[in-house]
Every structure is written in C-alpha cells, then in structure tokens.
Amino acid sequence: MDIIPQLIVNSIIAGAIYTMVALGFNLIYGTVKFFDLGYGAIAAVGGYSVFYFYKILNLDLSLSILLGILISGLVGYIVYRLVYAPLRKRKSSGMVLIVAALGVMTALQAVVAILFTSQFQTLSQNAGTERVFSILGGVITQTQLIILILGLVIMAIIGLVFKFTLFGKAVKAVGDDEEVSKIVGIDTVKIIGWVFFIGSAIAGLAGILVGFDTGIEPTMGLSLLLKGVIAAIIGGIGNVYGGVLGAFLLGFIENFGIWKISGEWKDAIAFGVLIIFLLWRPQGILKR
Amino acid sequence: MEYLIHIAILISIYAILGLSLNLIVGYTGLLSITQAAFYGIGAYVTAILLTATGMNFFISVMLGVIITGVLSLAIGFVLSKFKDDYYALGSFGFNVIIYSIFLNWQSLTRGPLGIPGIPRPSMFGFTFSENIWFLVLSAAIALIIFGICEYITHSSFGRVLKAIREDEGAIRVFGYHTIWYKLSIFVIGAMMASVAGALFASYITFIDPSTFTLTESIFILAIIILGGLANNKGAMLGAFCLILLPEVLRFVGFPDDIAAQMRQVTYGLILILLMLYRPQGLLGEYKL
Secondary structure, three states: OOOHHHHHHHHHHHHHHHHHHHHHHHHHHHHHOOOOOHHHHHHHHHHHHHHHHHHHOOOOHHHHHHHHHHHHHHHHHHHHHHHHHHHHHOOOOHHHHHHHHHHHHHHHHHHHHHHHOOOOEOOOOOOOOOOEEEEOOEEEEHHHHHHHHHHHHHHHHHHHHHHHOHHHHHHHHHHHOHHHHHHOOOOHHHHHHHHHHHHHHHHHHHHHHHHHHOOEOOOHHHHHHHHHHHHHHHHOOOOHHHHHHHHHHHHHHHHHHOOOOOHHHHHHHHHHHHHHHHHHOOOOOOOO | OHHHHHHHHHHHHHHHHHHHHHHHHHHOOOOOOOHHHHHHHHHHHHHHHHHHHOOOHHHHHHHHHHHHHHHHHHHHHHHOOOOHHHHHHHHHHHHHHHHHHHHHOHHHHOHHHOEOOOOOOEEOOEEOOOHHHHHHHHHHHHHHHHHHHHHHHHOHHHHHHHHHHHOHHHHHHOOOOHHHHHHHHHHHHHHHHHHHHHHHHHHHOOEOHHHHOHHHHHHHHHHHHHHOOOOHHHHHHHHHHHHHHHHHHHHHOOOHHHHHHHHHHHHHHHHHHHHHHOOOOOOOOOOO
16 A cells, blocks of 8 residues: 555644644744743643533534634633733743643643543544545545645734734734833733633634544643644744744654654654754744 | 551652752752653663562662663753753653653553562562551652752752852853753752652552653642742652642542542642742742
8 A cells, every 4th residue: 555645644634733733822922932831721621612512512513613712712811811911920930931831731631621531532423434535645534624724724814914904013013022012002911812812712723623533632732732832943933834834844754754663653753853953943944 | 557658658759859850940940841751761770670680679770870860961961952941841852752762662661551560679688568668768768869969959069050040151151161060960860860760660569651741740840849949848848748638639538530630730720829929839949
C-alpha cells in the first residue's frame, strides 16, 4: 500500500487543528505577552459543553456548537477578569502568570472531570459511517474537511480584522505598548477582555472539532495547547500567518516523523522540534 | 497506624522532591517544570537494576544518581540558553520527551505495563521490608538532603545563586561564570530528585510511566510555592501540607474518583490564590 499520500493528508489535518489552537493562542500572546496555559483547558470546556447540550440534552447540533463556543469564550473571559487582570495590574512577572495559568489549567480540567467523569467520549452520532473523500490518493473525512476549511477561514478573518478594523488596530496597539495605548484613550481592559473572549472561543471551537473528529477527554487540552504553542513559536510568535505556517510544518514533521516508528512518539517529536527552534531560531520562521 | 506511616513515607519522599526543586526555582530563580522527569529516571534506574540484576539498593541509587546527573547536565545545558517563560516551556518539553521514553522504550521499561516486584532495600543482611523501618530510612535520607540543602544555600555558592536570581547581569560583571552555577545547581537538584525516585520505586514496589507526567512536575512546583520559595523548611512544610490535604478530603467522604479530581482542583486553586494573594508562599523569602 502506498502510504505517502495518506501521510500527507494526515499532516494537513493535524496542521489544520494546530492552526486553530495556534491562532487563538497567538492572539492572546500577542496582546498580553504571557503563556496562557489555562487556554488548553478551555478546549476541553468547549468539547464538553457540546457533549452536554448535544448528547445529554439532545439540543440541535448547530445550537449546541454555538453555545459551546460562547461558553468557552465566557470561561476564558471570566478567568481573565478574576485571575490575570489583577495580576497584570500588579505588574507581576511572567513567571507568576505562568504559575497562575498552570493552576487554572489544573483546576479547570479537574472540574470538567468531576462533572463528566474522565472517560473518553465522542461527539459524533455516526462514528465510522461518516462520508469520506479521497484527495491526492489519501482519505479525509467530512469533519476533517470542515476543520481544514474553518481553520483557513478563521485565519483569514483574523488577518482581515487586524488589517482593516479599528478593533484590530487597537488590539495591535495594546500588544505593542499597553501604557501608550491607555494614554491615547484605548480602553485596554475592555480590549484585552475581548481578546480573551475571542481567543478562548477559538480554543473551544478547536476542542469541539477534535471531539467530532476523534473524541474528548478532560485532559485533551494540554496536548492540544502545547502543539498550538509549539506551532506559534516555530512559526513566529504573535504573527497570525506565522502560526498557521508553523502549525502545518509541525503537522508534517510529526506525521512523517512517525513513519517508521510508533505513533506514541509524536509528542516527543513535537517538543524536540520546539527545542531545536528555540535554540537556533527563537524568533520563528516569520518575525512579528 | 500503618496508614499514618504510609503518609509519613510519602511526605518524606515529596519533601526530598520539594527540597531539590527549591534549589532550582527558589534559590536560583529558574522556573523548571521538569522535576518529575528526574524523579522518574531515578525510579526507573533503581527498578530495572533491582529486578534485573538483584543489585544492592544503595548501589543502584548511586548509579541512578550518576545517570540522572549526566542526563540533567545535558538538559540543563540546553535549558541554560533560555530565559524566563521560554525556560519554563523548554523544561515542559523535556518532561514530555522523557515521559515518552518511559512509555515507548518498551524493551527497557515495559512501557505502560510498568515494572512490578521491585524489592525493598536491604543493608548488611537487614531488609527494610516493614514500613516503619522504611520510614526510618526515608526520613533519614530526607534529613540528610535537608542538611545538604542548608549547607549549599548558606555557603558562598548559595549566595551566588541568590545573586543570579536577583540580577544575573550584575553578578556576571563581578566575574562569575553564571552558566556554571546554574548548571551545577540544576544537576544537584536533579540528582536529589533521582534519590526520591529510587525510594518511591522500592517503597511502592511497582512503577509505571503515569507517575512521572507533567502533572507531577506541577505538583512538585505547587509544594514549594505553597511552602515558600527559597526556604528549605518551607519545601518540607509544603510537602507536609499538600500530601496531607487530599487525605483530609478523603475523610470528608468523596468517592475515590471524585476525590482524586477534587485534589487537582485544590492544587490548582492553591496555585491561583497564592499567586494572587501571597506569591512568596507560607515561609517564602522570594517572590517569583
């Protein structure tokens, strides 16, 4: 059997998921300049919200997804207001914020596990009978195709918003210099709040899509997040298109890396790539 | 009684881990989140040597310390290129990589099956098979390590470490090669963690990779942050509180599955609340 086309397709699918996580992460990092690790748990929040509405309450699919995205965004916003905003106001160091974010991640994950048990669940009703398409000689499911398209659409929207709207410019300004933006009359707390809401909503969406593609478990966020962070860093942190480039690059390296060895090594490969980049090209492929 | 001894043994093992990480995070200001990896290396070296060759426990501890030392020297060297947030992220990476090795190098570690039947330590024909004697051994080792930490932190070497934490540039001006100081303390901390791993392996008599994940590293970090950074007694106090706390939760009457998750919630909340209201912890002398 010819394996290379399927490897390429798998790489693209992985890249599409990482793209989404990296986009949300980059948005937040580019504005507030710290590694928001709690962001990972938000993906699980999104996935489980849909699980609750769609599978337990049997609500309409699109309504459930919409609610899931809103809840993820809201949780991200609340965490920002309760934890990060006071810390940032006090000018805490990046390390304090990382430790607080680790706390957020641990606590959120565990809360999800208490509510829904730590069992692996799948969101799709028709697992295994999904429509499949074949591209380039490889197989891709409908969900995976949606992931790919959504990833690119979100990238385009973020790129356009940054370029053409007042909001995008304000976000950029806050990212460049928070003090000065405050002086020229930008409501930084409000802008950063929105950034957290949007970034977390994207994370939630990523969690939901992964849930439809493979499945959800409370600890899913950490590995998703780490992949997103790695993609963002190797692509050029804070750069919208760099994150996308990094995500696809990571997808390819991971999937081709496990060509001859067991798939369990994926995480190790991803971090190996991260460390190599941090050592030799810490600014990533595209500079901000 | 047996139960109290069990708790006391765990406290002494985690006290060692806390002390070892405190040297790195508290005294030197390097936010390393990879201590569980060294803990795991110590545990695996001892487990493999004891089950495969029937070697004396104390010799295997020595070998484990040496192997951990060499590996941590290489890891510390790579990490020494990074600063602050990136240091934390890079150390994350090494934890994931080493965990993958435990999980995937099946011919050596038996992968997810773990290594059962690890014998208890013995010395001059006396075996520490009863828990009370094992407690004496582990408490003695914890005290020795506490002594070493006190010695290190009160020596001139320790003062240089604190100076690096406060202002690395300034101490470099005085002609100190800070990289060697940072590397040595990283290796010393890793070696101590390896001793704790050996004790753990021979106490529980079974190890598998799931003990040595990122979560465990975060837990060790929580110990020293709660107890107080840059205070050796604080590290022991932190271990005492955080090991005891979930046992209290157990008595409240949660079912086992929920109790485990409640524990995670509490750790997470402790980290968040400490960062918000008391970033130096209970006895700490240094804020992140």
